Amino acid sequence: MSAPALLNNAELRVVEQRFRDASPPLMERAGRASAVLAASIAGERGGPIVIVAGPGNNGGDAWVAAQHLAQSFHRVTVFDVMGTAPRASEAVAAKAAYGAGGGTVVREWPASVRPSLVIDGVLGIGSTRVPEGAIAAAIERINASGARVLALDIASGIDADTGVARGAAVRADDTLTFIAMKPGLFTGDGVEHSGVVHLDDLDLGAELGESRGMLLEWEAVRAWLEPRRANAHKGSHGTLGILGGAAGMTGAAILAGRAALRTGAGKVLVGLYDERAPAFDPEAPELMLRKPADVLDADALVAGPGSGSSPALATAIAFEKPIVLDADSLNDLAKNAAHRKPLKARKAATILTPHPGEAARLLNTDTKAIQADRIASALRMAEEFNAHVVLKGAGSIVAHPDGTYAINTTGNPGLASGGTGDALAGMIGAMLCQGLDAPRALAFAVCLHGAAADACVARGVGPVGLTASDVILEARALVNSEP
Ligand SMILES: NC(=O)C1=CN([C@@H]2O[C@H](COP(=O)(O)OP(=O)(O)OC[C@H]3O[C@@H](n4cnc5c(N)ncnc54)[C@H](O)[C@@H]3O)[C@@H](O)[C@H]2O)[C@@H](O)CC1
Numbered sequence: 001m002s003a004p005a006l007l008n009n010a011e012l013r014v015v016e017q018r019f020r021d022a023s024p025p026l027m028e029r030a031g032r033a034s035a036v037l038a039a040s041i042a043g044e045r046g047g048p049i050v051i052v053a054g055p056g057n058n059g060g061d062a063w064v065a066a067q068h069l070a071q072s073f074h075r076v077t078v079f080d081v082m083g084t085a086p087r088a089s090e091a092v093a094a095k096a097a098y099g100a101g102g103g104t105v106v107r108e109w110p111a112s113v114r115p116s117l118v119i120d121g122v123l124g125i126g127s128t129r130v131p132e133g134a135i136a137a138a139i140e141r142i143n144a145s146g147a148r149v150l151a152l153d154i155a156s157g158i159d160a161d162t163g164v165a166r167g168a169a170v171r172a173d174d175t176l177t178f179i180a181m182k183p184g185l186f187t188g189d190g191v192e193h194s195g196v197v198h199l200d201d202l203d204l205g206a207e208l209g210e211s212r213g214m215l216l217e218w219e220a221v222r223a224w225l226e227p228r229r230a231n232a233h234k235g236s237h238g239t240l241g242i243l244g245g246a247a248g249m250t251g252a253a254i255l256a257g258r259a260a261l262r263t264g265a266g267k268v269l270v271g272l273y274d275e276r277a278p279a280f281d282p283e284a285p286e287l288m289l290r291k292p293a294d295v296l297d298a299d300a301l302v303a304g305p306g307s308g309s310s311p312a313l314a315t316a317i318a319f320e321k322p323i324v325l326d327a328d329s330l331n332d333l334a335k336n337a338a339h340r341k342p343l344k345a346r347k348a349a350t351i352l353t354p355h356p357g358e359a360a361r362l363l364n365t366d367t368k369a370i371q372a373d374r375i376a377s378a379l380r381m382a383e384e385f386n387a388h389v390v391l392k393g394a395g396s397i398v399a400h401p402d403g404t405y406a407i408n409t410t411g412n413p414g415l416a417s418g419g420t421g422d423a424l425a426g427m428i429g430a431m432l433c434q435g436l437d438a439p440r441a442l443a444f445a446v447c448l449h450g451a452a453a454d455a456c457v458a459r460g461v462g463p464v465g466l467t468a469s470d471v472i473l474e475a476r477a478l479v480n481s482e483p
């Protein structure tokens with residue numbers, strides 16, 4: 001199973017140009033696919049369908065869908081938001097054919113209809129400003145309809161590149177997206193607004209070529225970790241060192257250690273800065289709690305969980321194998337410019353795990369600016385620090401110094417609780433120890449961490465009250481489960 005490609009607006013416009021004379025036209029294919037999915041959602045004898053058509057080609061898709069649905073005897077009402085003539089000739093023809101067949105078109109929300117399905121064709125990837133006037137009102141009406149909503153291409157009002165809702169934005173139950181997946185469906189506000197995402201590649205899939213972005217789905221990613229060989233021993237799966245746990249924060253480093261052990265690291269040495277740190281972890285006596293100087297004979301190092309103002313970052317930068325910088329080490333990196341040059345010059349891989357607040361400090365900006373373009377922010381950190389970066393938050397972004405990126409599709413709001421970041425850092429370390437290269441170790445752990453949280457929620461453990469320890473145990477089950 002290969003990972004689905006992500007195409008941004010500019011890349012999609014190139015595809016549209018290349019295929020502008022395709023036969024059948026792309027809009028015909030998109031509208032027809034929309035009608036097929038809508039019919040399957042509404043059911044053959046389903047209730048009325050309200051189709052909301054906007055001013056651009058997204059509205060064009062809606063007109064084509066309306067034509068097909070009316071021909072297959074669905075009770076269709078089109079709400080023509082602007083009342084202007086569609087731009088694309090296929091849309092003009094579809095509107096005319098729909099009208100000629102006696103199809104209902106209204107210029108106001110059809111309040112007397114109780115739709116079983118609303119199709120959102122207000123704005124697509126051309127939505128590049130705050131919706132206003134009739135467009136904004138139509139979006140609000142769709143959200144207030146109480147009906148199931150199918151968005152065409154992307155929920156209206158969501159930016160296809162960034163996932164940002166600038167103002168009013170449709171909340172869809174399903175989105176049928178065309179040609180390729182778009183980043184904005186899977187990160188930022190897009191996560192909440194897209195619902196279940198369906199892809200119809202309009203028969204172009206094989207012709208799209210390489211792309212800079214991809215989606216991380218657990219079913220595809222899980223195959224990256226090879227099954228254990230029968231003759232494996234603890235040395236086969238590496239030794240992870242962890243630097244952290246200053247006074248009052250030993251829990252963070254211990255959680256990272258437990259996560260690493262339970263997701264497959266051969267040995268885990270936790271170097272605690274707290275002078276009065278416990279001698280062992282009663283819940284995981286296998287964890288070797290040590291002084292920081294005694295954990296450096298390892299295959300990879302995680303620095304930062306609860307490390308406070310200790311020298312964890314400087315020690316990690318000097319470590320000659322892969323490192324993961326988390327939490328306090330990221331804040332140290334943001335505060336002390338002197339660390340940047342030696343970090344950038346490292347020969348072994350560096351992984352950074354900022355949440356938006358930490359990312360804002362690293363890039364010397366504010367959280368709002370980070371969230372306004374999460375992909376660009378993650379790629380900028382990857383370049384500035386010569387590191388593989390995960391920008392955490394809904395739709396985590398994994399970005400690499402070569403300009404490629406991925407968006408994670410797993411995870412849920414239950415992960416917004418203390419300790420889950422420490423667990424993720426430990427899982428990344430465990431994957432480095434088990435021989436995945438840094439980009440894969442990072443992407444694998446991010447996807448696993450979210451998939452574990454999803455599995456917990458699926459059996460009623462969370463999202464409310466989900467703990468890092470729950471996620472760690474579920475992650476162990478997942479790395480051992482058969483595909
Ligand atoms: N061009 C093509 O080859 C294809 C396009 N397709 C559809 O076309 C869509 C893109 O079409 P368009 O580029 O026409 O753009 P949209 O249909 O997304 O809408 C943009 C139109 O609304 C205006 N607009 C944008 N943001 C607005 C706002 N916030 N408030 C008010 N008006 C706003 C724009 O000026 C433009 O006229 C895709 O999302 C997809 O649904 C599909 O039919 C597949 C093929």
Ligand SMILES: [K+]
Pocket residue numbers: 058120121122123124151152153154155156
């Ligand atoms: K739409």
